[in-house]
Amino acid sequence: ARIVTLPGDGVGPEVTAAAVAVLEAVAGHYGHDFAFAEHPIGGCAIDATGEPLPAATLEACQRADAVLLGAVGGPKWSDPNAPVRPEQGLLALRAGLGVYANLRPLAVHPALAALSPLKTEKLRGVDVLFVRELTGGAYFGAKTRGADAATDECKYTVAEIERVARRAFELARGRRRHVTSVDKANVLETSRLWRSTIARVAADYPDVGLEHQLVDSMAMLLLTQPSRYDVVVTENLFGDILTDEAAALAGSLGLLPSASLGEGSHGLYEPIHGSAPDIAGQGVANPVGAILSAALLLRHSLGLEAEAQAVEAAVAQVLEHGPRSRDLGGNAGTAAVLDAVRIALE
Amino acid sequence: ARIVTLPGDGVGPEVTAAAVAVLEAVAGHYGHDFAFAEHPIGGCAIDATGEPLPAATLEACQRADAVLLGAVGGPKWSDPNAPVRPEQGLLALRAGLGVYANLRPLAVHPALAALSPLKTEKLRGVDVLFVRELTGGAYFGAKTRGADAATDECKYTVAEIERVARRAFELARGRRRHVTSVDKANVLETSRLWRSTIARVAADYPDVGLEHQLVDSMAMLLLTQPSRYDVVVTENLFGDILTDEAAALAGSLGLLPSASLGEGSHGLYEPIHGSAPDIAGQGVANPVGAILSAALLLRHSLGLEAEAQAVEAAVAQVLEHGPRSRDLGGNAGTAAVLDAVRIALE
Numbered sequence: 001a002r003i004v005t006l007p008g009d010g011v012g013p014e015v016t017a018a019a020v021a022v023l024e025a026v027a028g029h030y031g032h033d034f035a036f037a038e039h040p041i042g043g044c045a046i047d048a049t050g051e052p053l054p055a056a057t058l059e060a061c062q063r064a065d066a067v068l069l070g071a072v073g074g075p076k077w078s079d080p081n082a083p084v085r086p087e088q089g090l091l092a093l094r095a096g097l098g099v100y101a102n103l104r105p106l107a108v109h110p111a112l113a114a115l116s117p118l119k120t121e122k123l124r125g126v127d128v129l130f131v132r133e134l135t136g137g138a139y140f141g142a143k144t145r146g147a148d149a150a151t152d153e154c155k156y157t158v159a160e161i162e163r164v165a166r167r168a169f170e171l172a173r174g175r176r177r178h179v180t181s182v183d184k185a186n187v188l189e190t191s192r193l194w195r196s197t198i199a200r201v202a203a204d205y206p207d208v209g210l211e212h213q214l215v216d217s218m219a220m221l222l223l224t225q226p227s228r229y230d231v232v233v234t235e236n237l238f239g240d241i242l243t244d245e246a247a248a249l250a251g252s253l254g255l256l257p258s259a260s261l262g263e264g265s266h267g268l269y270e271p272i273h274g275s276a277p278d279i280a281g282q283g284v285a286n287p288v289g290a291i292l293s294a295a296l297l298l299r300h301s302l303g304l305e306a307e308a309q310a311v312e313a314a315v316a317q318v319l320e321h322g323p324r325s326r327d328l329g330g331n332a333g334t335a336a337v338l339d340a341v342r343i344a345l346e
Numbered sequence: 347a348r349i350v351t352l353p354g355d356g357v358g359p360e361v362t363a364a365a366v367a368v369l370e371a372v373a374g375h376y377g378h379d380f381a382f383a384e385h386p387i388g389g390c391a392i393d394a395t396g397e398p399l400p401a402a403t404l405e406a407c408q409r410a411d412a413v414l415l416g417a418v419g420g421p422k423w424s425d426p427n428a429p430v431r432p433e434q435g436l437l438a439l440r441a442g443l444g445v446y447a448n449l450r451p452l453a454v455h456p457a458l459a460a461l462s463p464l465k466t467e468k469l470r471g472v473d474v475l476f477v478r479e480l481t482g483g484a485y486f487g488a489k490t491r492g493a494d495a496a497t498d499e500c501k502y503t504v505a506e507i508e509r510v511a512r513r514a515f516e517l518a519r520g521r522r523r524h525v526t527s528v529d530k531a532n533v534l535e536t537s538r539l540w541r542s543t544i545a546r547v548a549a550d551y552p553d554v555g556l557e558h559q560l561v562d563s564m565a566m567l568l569l570t571q572p573s574r575y576d577v578v579v580t581e582n583l584f585g586d587i588l589t590d591e592a593a594a595l596a597g598s599l600g601l602l603p604s605a606s607l608g609e610g611s612h613g614l615y616e617p618i619h620g621s622a623p624d625i626a627g628q629g630v631a632n633p634v635g636a637i638l639s640a641a642l643l644l645r646h647s648l649g650l651e652a653e654a655q656a657v658e659a660a661v662a663q664v665l666e667h668g669p670r671s672r673d674l675g676g677n678a679g680t681a682a683v684l685d686a687v688r689i690a691l692e
């Protein structure tokens with residue numbers, strides 16, 4: 001399998017290297033052949049080429065079986081009014097790969113409950129899979145900017161909503177068979193289209209339960225009744241906000257992976273944490289989010305379910321017994337955590 | 347002072363009646379003369395007149411010194427694709443009164459910490475004032491709906507951002523002198539305008555600190571470091587989501603008030619909870635959110651600070667010693683809580 005790595009900025013290179021090391025260990029144990037090719041994206045790509053997503057990077061990603069990304073951005077490129085910005089590279093990559101369904105699983109490891117801001121009893125049984133629409137909405141709509149005003153257009157087509165809805169319902173069949181669709185149908189026209197399209201798709205999945213929630217209520221319910229939710233599907237911007245809110249429950253941002261999928265097995269995998277410039281280059285970043293993203297890559301792009309589960313089990317063992325990185329209250333560096341995961345894999 | 351009451355739907359009439367009773371008690375103790383006039387809005391207005399905001403209701407509100415609202419909406423009028431909906435009344439009222447700044451204070455009463463999903467140590471010192479822009483953004487932008495697609499436009503002008511920013515900075519001067527502005531400037535053009543306009547206004551308030559946060563990060567920070575924030579200012583839709591998220595921290599939605607202010611002392615006051623159709627008409631709704639909204643009315647529209655503080659102190663006493671309504675784990679009805687607040691006021 002051909003895997004493109006896009007280490008990006010900040011702690012991106014450190015955590016991506018750890019995830020690659022885990023994939024290499026998996027390849028060794030199970031007799032697979034993974035070929036890695038590294039390309040620039042984000043701030044480092046702007047510095048090297050003037051562009052946040054060089055054409056060669058996008059082409060390599062399009063030809064690959066899967067793409068493993070670190071993180072993009074940092075203080076050097078943080079002016080939101082600059083004409084060229086690292087995030088543009090990420091958005092162009094998502095669009096260029098057509099990865100319209102962003103999967104963000106949230107589970108809270110019992111051994112880490114003490115680190116969560118939520119009360120321990122609230123965390124019991126929390127196991128949510130967010131499915132965020134990733135290539136539509138206000139992220140990609142028409143924008144205008146004048147001296148006195150600015151606009152952003154949020155647009156959704158029925159086809160865009162349908163395909164991500166189907167993905168959510170399919171995923172629910174492999175889980176607890178319940179989908180919660182989140183919108184703001186009491187105010188937004190796109191949300192009214194969203195709601196009726198989801199309801200129509202749901203008719204094809206009579207074995208899966210469907211519930212609609214308004215985004216403001218959902219922001220509250222994620223805190224008051226988090227264990228109630230199975231698959232949560234929503235549009236791009238609501239998904240951005242709700243998945244970060246949910247991520248806070250896990251105890252550290254450094255833990256959580258994501259998979260962005262399009263048609264076929266093509267996929268983009270990245271930890272949900274950012275480039276963390278404050279700790280970049282120090283060898284202390286938590287590699288778990290990146291390593292669990294590699295597990296999702298094994299599952300969703302390479303069809304290697306047993307291997308994915310082995311990586312997840314190894315990570316769970318390390319989270320339980322240590323060593324732990326700083327964000328988890330320990331003092332292990334990236335390398336020590338990686339080594340522990342590799343040993344647990346054996 | 348002339349106060350228009352808009353009880354609305356569900357538990358709205360019950361909690362509004364309690365808030366009016368508290369205002370009448372205040373009028374008696376302090377020798378004020380408050381005249382109340384009731385008008386329909388929302389679902390009950392649709393049923394009575396075909397319109398969610400009858401012209402007579404809006405005119406009465408525009409002539410009043412302040413407006414006290416209960417809640418709108420309910421299962422009877424919940425089809426988001428219906429041509430006439432209760433929420434339209436609320437949105438038209440906000441626009442018609444020009445109340446562009448929605449104040450939502452969040453404080454967590456220590457006696458209620460056990461009810462919050464957050465760990466008790468996280469709640470210590472939490473005292474946030476959200477200032478949500480209320481008459482712009484996607485709520486009021488152009489919308490389209492075709493068979494295959496829908497759009498919502500989010501638009502902000504510099505003038506709209508400036509006036510709410512000034513309100514936030516002024517309010518910060520009466521508090522801990524810190525403003526956090528929330529946007530999505532790495533993606534949205536309106537957010538880039540928002541950020542640069544806020545920064546320009548901030549120059550007129552050198553005594554107030556300013557920090558920018560992205561909305562996704564803020565959704566997380568509200569959980570991991572809630573006591574860090576003083577005044578949080580943001581646009582309409584982000585404010586809708588973040589204030590509901592924050593409301594979950596208080597332990598019950600039934601506790602929290604809001605004030606929506608325009609130019610001058612004109613104001614619209616409402617608890618942040620909805621119409622709660624499941625418990626409507628049973629006399630068990632928590633009136634505290636409505637009563638605290640009446641306190642904000644005394645403060646912001648009538649300039650009666652001592653009276654506002656007296657109501658807030660009375661409520662705090664009842665929250666500490668009871669009686670408590672069901673949402674707070676007690677079994678007191680609306681009337682018992684109201685009576686306790688009135689006694690504490692004496």
Ligand SMILES: CC(C)[C@H](C(=O)O)[C@@H](O)C(=O)O
Nearest residue numbers: 087090091240272532533562
């Ligand atoms: C970096 C940013 C553009 C991005 C987004 O908003 O999608 C990030 O927050 C994410 O969630 O992956």
Ligand SMILES: CC(C)[C@H](C(=O)O)[C@@H](O)C(=O)O
Nearest residue numbers: 186187216433436437586618
């Ligand atoms: C009822 C609804 C239109 C309203 C809003 O979204 O503003 C409500 O959620 C609120 O926050 O007051």
